[in-house]
Amino acid sequence: MAEVPHIITAVQFTPVNMEPIFFRARELRALDQDPKSRKEHAGRFLGKRAVNLFYAESTRTRTSFELAEVAWGIGYSSTANARQFSSAAKGETLAHTIEIVNQYNPDLIVLRYDRVGGAAEAASLVDVPIINAGDGSGEHPTQAFLDAFTIQEQLGRLDKLQITFMGDLRFGRTVRSLAHVLSKGKNNHFDFVSTEDLRLSEDIKELLDAVPGITYTEHFHASALTSILPRTDIFYVTRTQTNLGAPKLQENKFRVTSEVANLLPSHAILLHPMPIDREDPLNSEIALEVDRHPRSRYYRQAGNGLYIRMALIEKILEGEPILAEVA
Amino acid sequence: MAEVPHIITAVQFTPVNMEPIFFRARELRALDQDPKSRKEHAGRFLGKRAVNLFYAESTRTRTSFELAEVAWGIGYSSTANARQFSSAAKGETLAHTIEIVNQYNPDLIVLRYDRVGGAAEAASLVDVPIINAGDGSGEHPTQAFLDAFTIQEQLGRLDKLQITFMGDLRFGRTVRSLAHVLSKGKNNHFDFVSTEDLRLSEDIKELLDAVPGITYTEHFHASALTSILPRTDIFYVTRTQTNLGAPKLQENKFRVTSEVANLLPSHAILLHPMPIDREDPLNSEIALEVDRHPRSRYYRQAGNGLYIRMALIEKILEGEPILAEVA
Amino acid sequence: MAEVPHIITAVQFTPVNMEPIFFRARELRALDQDPKSRKEHAGRFLGKRAVNLFYAESTRTRTSFELAEVAWGIGYSSTANARQFSSAAKGETLAHTIEIVNQYNPDLIVLRYDRVGGAAEAASLVDVPIINAGDGSGEHPTQAFLDAFTIQEQLGRLDKLQITFMGDLRFGRTVRSLAHVLSKGKNNHFDFVSTEDLRLSEDIKELLDAVPGITYTEHFHASALTSILPRTDIFYVTRTQTNLGAPKLQENKFRVTSEVANLLPSHAILLHPMPIDREDPLNSEIALEVDRHPRSRYYRQAGNGLYIRMALIEKILEGEPILAEVA
Numbered sequence: 001m002a003e004v005p006h007i008i009t010a011v012q013f014t015p016v017n018m019e020p021i022f023f024r025a026r027e028l029r030a031l032d033q034d035p036k037s038r039k040e041h042a043g044r045f046l047g048k049r050a051v052n053l054f055y056a057e058s059t060r061t062r063t064s065f066e067l068a069e070v071a072w073g074i075g076y077s078s079t080a081n082a083r084q085f086s087s088a089a090k091g092e093t094l095a096h097t098i099e100i101v102n103q104y105n106p107d108l109i110v111l112r113y114d115r116v117g118g119a120a121e122a123a124s125l126v127d128v129p130i131i132n133a134g135d136g137s138g139e140h141p142t143q144a145f146l147d148a149f150t151i152q153e154q155l156g157r158l159d160k161l162q163i164t165f166m167g168d169l170r171f172g173r174t175v176r177s178l179a180h181v182l183s184k185g186k187n188n189h190f191d192f193v194s195t196e197d198l199r200l201s202e203d204i205k206e207l208l209d210a211v212p213g214i215t216y217t218e219h220f221h222a223s224a225l226t227s228i229l230p231r232t233d234i235f236y237v238t239r240t241q242t243n244l245g246a247p248k249l250q251e252n253k254f255r256v257t258s259e260v261a262n263l264l265p266s267h268a269i270l271l272h273p274m275p276i277d278r279e280d281p282l283n284s285e286i287a288l289e290v291d292r293h294p295r296s297r298y299y300r301q302a303g304n305g306l307y308i309r310m311a312l313i314e315k316i317l318e319g320e321p322i323l324a325e326v327a
Numbered sequence: 328m329a330e331v332p333h334i335i336t337a338v339q340f341t342p343v344n345m346e347p348i349f350f351r352a353r354e355l356r357a358l359d360q361d362p363k364s365r366k367e368h369a370g371r372f373l374g375k376r377a378v379n380l381f382y383a384e385s386t387r388t389r390t391s392f393e394l395a396e397v398a399w400g401i402g403y404s405s406t407a408n409a410r411q412f413s414s415a416a417k418g419e420t421l422a423h424t425i426e427i428v429n430q431y432n433p434d435l436i437v438l439r440y441d442r443v444g445g446a447a448e449a450a451s452l453v454d455v456p457i458i459n460a461g462d463g464s465g466e467h468p469t470q471a472f473l474d475a476f477t478i479q480e481q482l483g484r485l486d487k488l489q490i491t492f493m494g495d496l497r498f499g500r501t502v503r504s505l506a507h508v509l510s511k512g513k514n515n516h517f518d519f520v521s522t523e524d525l526r527l528s529e530d531i532k533e534l535l536d537a538v539p540g541i542t543y544t545e546h547f548h549a550s551a552l553t554s555i556l557p558r559t560d561i562f563y564v565t566r567t568q569t570n571l572g573a574p575k576l577q578e579n580k581f582r583v584t585s586e587v588a589n590l591l592p593s594h595a596i597l598l599h600p601m602p603i604d605r606e607d608p609l610n611s612e613i614a615l616e617v618d619r620h621p622r623s624r625y626y627r628q629a630g631n632g633l634y635i636r637m638a639l640i641e642k643i644l645e646g647e648p649i650l651a652e653v654a
Numbered sequence: 655m656a657e658v659p660h661i662i663t664a665v666q667f668t669p670v671n672m673e674p675i676f677f678r679a680r681e682l683r684a685l686d687q688d689p690k691s692r693k694e695h696a697g698r699f700l701g702k703r704a705v706n707l708f709y710a711e712s713t714r715t716r717t718s719f720e721l722a723e724v725a726w727g728i729g730y731s732s733t734a735n736a737r738q739f740s741s742a743a744k745g746e747t748l749a750h751t752i753e754i755v756n757q758y759n760p761d762l763i764v765l766r767y768d769r770v771g772g773a774a775e776a777a778s779l780v781d782v783p784i785i786n787a788g789d790g791s792g793e794h795p796t797q798a799f800l801d802a803f804t805i806q807e808q809l810g811r812l813d814k815l816q817i818t819f820m821g822d823l824r825f826g827r828t829v830r831s832l833a834h835v836l837s838k839g840k841n842n843h844f845d846f847v848s849t850e851d852l853r854l855s856e857d858i859k860e861l862l863d864a865v866p867g868i869t870y871t872e873h874f875h876a877s878a879l880t881s882i883l884p885r886t887d888i889f890y891v892t893r894t895q896t897n898l899g900a901p902k903l904q905e906n907k908f909r910v911t912s913e914v915a916n917l918l919p920s921h922a923i924l925l926h927p928m929p930i931d932r933e934d935p936l937n938s939e940i941a942l943e944v945d946r947h948p949r950s951r952y953y954r955q956a957g958n959g960l961y962i963r964m965a966l967i968e969k970i971l972e973g974e975p976i977l978a979e980v981a
Binding site: 046047048049051053075076077079080082093096097099100101102103104105106 | 359360362365366367368369370386387389390391393394396397398407601602603605618626627629630631632633
């Protein structure tokens with residue numbers, strides 16, 4: 001039997017197999033400005049059906065998947081908060097739910113699960129393509145894909161980069177997924193800036209240790225930014241995932257203000273997987289003023305999510321798996 | 328004025344008027360494997376609009392209705408949890424909500440209500456076809472329809488059957504609805520197995536007492552299964568509807584393990600309306616291992632829900648009521 | 655750059671610029687009875703995408719927007735309760751969310767926000783048309799539009815009217831929006847009936863004071879109805895917005911029974927923006943019996959919401975702003 005085109009982990013992605021999808025996403029973004037193309041696209045996958053099953057709500061991710069689906073003419077049924085309201089609250093297991101949804105013969109299941117390994121478990125059970133839309137503190141591979149797309153488009157390459165990650169490096173699944181992808185670019189160097197509590201987990205360090213040419217340094221004081229940022233190509237900041245069990249950063253030091261962003265060279269870009277925590281503006285990991293800073297690319301980055309997801313869904317519905325070559 | 332094709336109660340169904348819908352559901356299930364047919368179906372009811380109004384969330388039921396609607400090209404608007412979040416929380420009555428939704432000129436209202444009689448009340452108010460998707464501990468007629476379909480398909484008949492119901496027989500609306508349907512098959516015998524607390528309610532007993540040729544026996548000890556199951560054709564297990572006010576079964580005796588399922592003859596089938604409670608696996612009414620038992624048909628049964636609902640919606644949108652002949 | 659066709663406030667509307675939309679809504683309501691027209695409409699805006707972002711749930715308003723969208727063939731993604739479940743709960747600001755949604759290139763954002771000024775803020779940030787679907791105790795302009803449509807259709811004019819508002823005049827955004835619109839009809843007179851606590855806010859009084867030919871009177875005892883209602887053309891009753899911070903009306907005096915409705919002249923109409931609070935029927939602002947009273951038009955009024963919204967969305971997607979002429 002042919003391989004089912006699941007998207008479970010960023011381990012599947014390489015600079016080589018991402019390239020045609022980057023190309024297509026760029027094309028789809030351009031065509032999306034043209035009403036005639038949009039009308040054509042809206043009839044492209046008529047008759048296909050998707051189930052978007054979110055155990056934890058994520059307005060942004062769900063919205064971008066739903067819009068990608070309607071942009072292709074795919075009919076969808078969504079559950080926004082299965083953990084709290086659905087049969088999950090009646091003790092129904094993930095396996096059980098997935099087996100039933102599978103019986104409804106969908107062409108695609110987009111799954112946001114609240115525990116590590118949810119998408120992999122689902123993919124082991126059914127032949128319907130599963131897209132992992134986040135599994136607890138595990139992975140969020142389509143986010144890594146759109147991050148890589150944004151980097152490639154803005155800097156022209158995925159190798160020979162100096163990437164600085166700052167924020168929650170322990171629980172943040174986007175860091176995990178993106179580090180996987182960028183470990184495949186030759187001669188990338190990583191700087192990881194966080195409190196000791198939120199330092200990079202061992203599994204990622206082992207991964208990076210195993211790749212020749214990849215180097216990294218950990219820093220536990222924000223003061224290190226003064227020396228790191230001037231040689232940084234990508235400054236990737238994440239929020240502290242308090243909803244995933246992480247302690248809040250206690251001090252304001254790990255915070256991007258205009259002054260901090262000014263340390264970056266003019267070709268560098270500032271990314272963030274969103275949402276930025278702005279409830280307490282004085283404690284936000286990125287100050288409001290930085291939204292309009294010339295280095296900021298996080299809104300553009302978020303928007304790329306729609307087109308990367310459209311391109312990935314197209315590939316999946318054409319039955320083409322996206323898998324790293326076995327070395 | 329023509330009869331409005333509501334589906335309110337399993338009392339409407341007979342082996343005779345169900346047969347063409349069984350036939351169509353089987354056909355739709357086969358055609359659903361063919362991309363060309365799916366594309367055609369997705370344009371079939373273009374311009375029709377459905378409102379799915381769920382006062383209590385039910386991911387499975389809502390998802391299967393939404394997928395049936397998009398499979399036919401029907402546009403839908405859904406409310407997943409009206410009791411908690413909508414205007415219902417502001418004191419809006421069902422009658423009020425239904426009268427307003429009616430003004431939006433939909434072609435179909437799918438209603439899950441949290442109290443007995445909700446769908447009947449709605450149907451008394453408006454000329455839009457209502458499908459009862461469950462009304463508290465009342466009925467769930469499309470569930471009974473797909474149960475009957477699964478039985479007919481697996482055993483080739485709806486009469487001369489020995490049916491064993493086990494679990495919550497008092498509050499479980501699927502038992503109520505299915506008993507209605509099967510009471511119309513000639514010479515069916517029912518065995519009802521439950522605690523005394525959760526015994527069959529009087530109204531169902533009176534119904535069965537009134538039908539010549541129908542017999543039934545109640546059993547209040549799980550030990551009865553040893554003698555009942557070897558002569559059972561259909562073993563229909565339900566969960567204890569704790570969310571509908573039922574006490575939990577206190578002991579593990581009323582529980583299907585492989586050993587229990589092995590008591591069934593080889594032609595028999597094990598059904599469950601889902602979801603199976605698996606939160607505490609040791610206390611689940613059906614042990615995990617039974618999912619792969621040769622007698623299990625509950626996943627297949629759940630999947631039939633999509634095609635039965637597609638077939639019923641087609642009938643309704645063509646304006647054809649599904650009603651038992653008056654005797 | 656052309657004006658973006660937002661709908662933010664009833665201040666945009668005048669009897670003159672509403673007229674063609676009234677005409678179109680009437681036409682759409684008639685065509686909606688014809689399956690062929692509905693099918694045509696369902697293909698009209700294929701490829702367009704809407705995002706319905708509700709920070710507070712409103713089943714009725716959201717449902718009517720979603721149905722208007724599917725009636726036009728627009729694909730939508732909805733969030734029903736962003737305040738409680740989405741990233742808003744993670745400290746994401748409205749500005750932030752709107753900027754991200756904007757990146758997904760939608761053709762329309764329908765925004766229900768829980769604080770005054772939400773829609774205006776959103777419109778100041780992006781070039782995507784925003785429809786204000788209610789902003790806390792601020793405005794609800796499409797409600798005012800459909801109210802005006804119902805009045806125009808039932809009474810044949812928007813001027814020389816005696817309008818009696820009763821209920822929550824302080825927090826009720828529909829009163830605010832509708833008073834704006836009707837202040838533009840020549841020689842309208844308003845009677846405002848409420849408790850002193852819930853009296854008309856100063857900004858509306860100042861607005862009315864500034865318009866030549868408009869007069870109004872405030873009344874703080876329900877007994878005034880005996881003299882007011884016999885000369886009333888439109889009796890507009892609202893619920894007490896307890897969810898917006900208003901105190902409940904303490905006594906039953908401000909309540910419409912058949913006896914009260916009988917005080918109206920035969921050409922008068924009784925309106926209510928819905929939902930009517932019926933949780934405690936003895937304390938409902940409109941008694942159940944009044945639903946069938948010959949003066950009642952509130953169900954009709956609610957139904958007009960679908961067609962007014964369809965007509966407004968059509969105008970917006972054709973890029974035509976709806977703006978009051980500058981005097």
